[in-house]
Amino acid sequence: MSYSSATNQPEVISLGCRLNIAESERIRTLIAQESDVVVVNSCAVTVEAVRQTRQAIRKARRSRPDARLLVTGCAADIEREQIAAMPEVDGLVPNLDKLDARAWNVPEAAQPAPKAHTRAFIAVQNGCDHACTFCVIPQGRGSSRSLTVAQVLRKVERHLHHGAPEVVLTGVDVTSWGHDLPGEPVLGQLVSAILDEFPQLHRLRMSSVDGVEIDPQLFELLAYERRMMPHVHLSLQHGADLILKRMKRRHLRRDAVDLVQRLKAVRPEIAVGADLIAGFPTETEEHHAQNCSIIAELPIVHGHIFPYSPRPNTPAARMPQVDRAVIKNRAADLRAAVKTQRDAWLNSLVGEKLCVLTEGDGNGYAENFARVAVPGNALRGTIVTVTPQSIEEGLLK
Numbered sequence: 001m002s003y004s005s006a007t008n009q010p011e012v013i014s015l016g017c018r019l020n021i022a023e024s025e026r027i028r029t030l031i032a033q034e035s036d037v038v039v040v041n042s043c044a045v046t047v048e049a050v051r052q053t054r055q056a057i058r059k060a061r062r063s064r065p066d067a068r069l070l071v072t073g074c075a076a077d078i079e080r081e082q083i084a085a086m087p088e089v090d091g092l093v094p095n096l097d098k099l100d101a102r103a104w105n106v107p108e109a110a111q112p113a114p115k116a117h118t119r120a121f122i123a124v125q126n127g128c129d130h131a132c133t134f135c136v137i138p139q140g141r142g143s144s145r146s147l148t149v150a151q152v153l154r155k156v157e158r159h160l161h162h163g164a165p166e167v168v169l170t171g172v173d174v175t176s177w178g179h180d181l182p183g184e185p186v187l188g189q190l191v192s193a194i195l196d197e198f199p200q201l202h203r204l205r206m207s208s209v210d211g212v213e214i215d216p217q218l219f220e221l222l223a224y225e226r227r228m229m230p231h232v233h234l235s236l237q238h239g240a241d242l243i244l245k246r247m248k249r250r251h252l253r254r255d256a257v258d259l260v261q262r263l264k265a266v267r268p269e270i271a272v273g274a275d276l277i278a279g280f281p282t283e284t285e286e287h288h289a290q291n292c293s294i295i296a297e298l299p300i301v302h303g304h305i306f307p308y309s310p311r312p313n314t315p316a317a318r319m320p321q322v323d324r325a326v327i328k329n330r331a332a333d334l335r336a337a338v339k340t341q342r343d344a345w346l347n348s349l350v351g352e353k354l355c356v357l358t359e360g361d362g363n364g365y366a367e368n369f370a371r372v373a374v375p376g377n378a379l380r381g382t383i384v385t386v387t388p389q390s391i392e393e394g395l396l397k
Contacts (some may be wrong), residue, residue, distance in 0.1 A: 010034045011064065013056050016043025018170040020073060020209045022121035023099060027072070030104045038064050041098070042073035042083070044140055047309035050075050053228070054086065054104045055285060061088035072098040078312065095140050118166065118359055118381045120159035124152050124190065125339040129179075132237075133248050133278065133319075136311035137172060139247045146276030147186070149193050156194055156201070163385070165381055166203035166229075166357055174206065175213035183185065186370030188217025195227055202383070203357065203367070205229040208275060211236070211259045212251040223266045229312050232263065233273035233302060239294030243280050253294060260298045271345070271368035273302030278334050279327030280308045281319035295337040303338030303344040307331040334366075346391050348368065353395070356386045373397040 010031040012022035024041045029241040031037055038060050042053040053075045061069055071083050072093040084092055128135075147155075151267055169191070171177060178185040194204060204227055211234050214222070214226075221228050231263040235254060238244050241252045256274075263270050278292060281293075295303065307327045310317035349370055356364040356372045360380045366372050373395055378384045388396035 005157070008036050011038045011067070012041060013038070013059070013060055014041045016041075016045060016049060016073070018121050018125070018168065019123050019172060022123040022168075022170050025121065029105075030101055032172075034104070034219040035093050036064070036067045038067045038069045039093075040069070040071045040073070042071055042075035043286040044073075044075040044078040046306055047186050050079055050283055051084070052106075053079075057088050058085075059084055074137060077310070077371075078136055082317060084131075085263060090365045091136070091351070096142055118162035118357055118364075119166070119168050120156075120166070121168045121170050121207075122152065122155050122159065123147075123170050123172050128173045130173065130250070131177065132247055133246065133315040134237075134277065134308065134311065136314055139313065140173050144173060144176050144180055146179070146181050148181060149190055152190060152199050153193065156198060156352040160198060160201060163381060164384060166205060167201060168205045168207055170207040171193075173213075174208070175210045175211060175218075176216075178218050184360050186215035187213075188215045188219075188221060188304055190227070191221050195221075195225065203229055205231060205369075206233070208233045208273075210234075210250070211256050214259065219263070223263055229367045229369070230267055230270040230272065231302075231367070232260075232270060233304075234259075234275070236274040236294070237277050237282060238287075238291055240283075240290035243287050243291075244281055246282060247277075247280065247316070255289070257297060261315060269368060270369070271301050272298045273304070273306060273369070274298070274300045275304045275306065276300075276334055277306050278331035279322040280286070281310075281321050283308075283322055283330075288333070290345055291330075292333055292337045292378075295341055296336065299345070300338055301342045303334070303342075305331050305334045305338065342394070346394070346396060349396060350388055350391065352384055353387050357381070364397075371395050 011027050012024045015022050020041050027039055031069045039058050043049040066089050070091050071089055073095055076083055077095045093103050125146045127144045128138045129144045175187055179188045217329055236256055237249055239253055260272055354366040354372055356366050358364040358372055358374045358378045358380055364372055366376045372386050374384055390397050
């Protein structure tokens with residue numbers, strides 16, 4: 001959850017995915033000329049995400065009692081009646097309209113330049129055409145829609161002009177980019193176009209990707225292009241084939257293992273992240289064991305663990321459910337397994353020279369997305385070389 005606040009100034013509170021973060025930056029420019037407005041850009045991917053959205057709305061109202069409080073994002077669509085009924089909320093902006101200046105009553109000419117950030121999140125795609133049985137997001141985001149290459153290049157150019165040293169490509173299903181465009185270009189073509197157009201861009205990173213949709217051109221770039229960061233985050237969801245089938249995912253366990261093995265064979269330093277769901281309906285102890293074991297097999301060092309929660313109007317919500325206490329324990333098992341892999345990985349980086357993009361809090365991110373402490377005189381947004389000598393609470397120092 002991220003906040004950007006100042007009394008009597010517009011404020012955007014962003015929850016959830018990197019796509020929301022990218023969209024929140026756009027919303028900030030759209031409401032920059034407004035006064036005393038608070039926007040909550042919500043998330044509804046899980047029951048916990050909705051709880052956090054409601055909590056953020058209440059907190060925003062307490063801190064800004066006189067502001068006009070508007071809610072957009074997935075929860076504003078999927079949980080529309082419940083969010084609208086909250087006494088703190090003054091209005092909703094539909095998720096599909098939130099990047100349209102007209103939704104905020106702001107003329108295009110009034111939009112200022114984007115605020116400079118160390119990493120520019122650029123949403124190249126939105127929506128999803130798939131029907132994973134657990135997922136509510138298509139209800140809030142609609143069908144898959146891609147920006148054209150020209151539109152993306154303009155966005156990248158704008159962020160580079162304002163000093164962003166790293167670009168992160170995001171989307172709901174970013175690897176489906178291009179399927180709806182003339183000629184059905186693949187994501188690798190877009191990434192190549194960005195790298196060719198902007199030789200001054202030294203760091204290009206992908207958000208979560210669907211491994212089975214990584215096209216050959218994108219694979220080659222991830223494997224061999226030095227400006228592509230050695231970090232791949234997979235929308236994996238589970239390590240057991242039967243559960244993957246019941247989720248209506250389009251890959252099996254061996255597909256993920258094969259992909260990572262092929263990448264690491266040519267670029268061993270690639271760090272693997274993944275989303276994993278604990279306690280999906282019908283999950284047995286054997287399925288859970290397979291979910292845990294894929295963490296070591298890949299290995300996963302950046303893990304996002306989600307305890308399963310039934311979402312409205314999804315097929316999984318009608319399947320036999322796993323007990324909530326069991327789900328909680330299994331999620332803890334998965335987190336412990338990720339920590340084991342992450343600790344070993346961080347230890348392997350001690351004494352290694354790392355190129356770190358500095359943030360504003362005395363830390364930064366290495367190319368492999370390890371969190372690293374930086375020298376006190378390092379300027380925010382600069383890339384420095386750090387050779388860590390120790391680890392303290394997951395931070396290389």
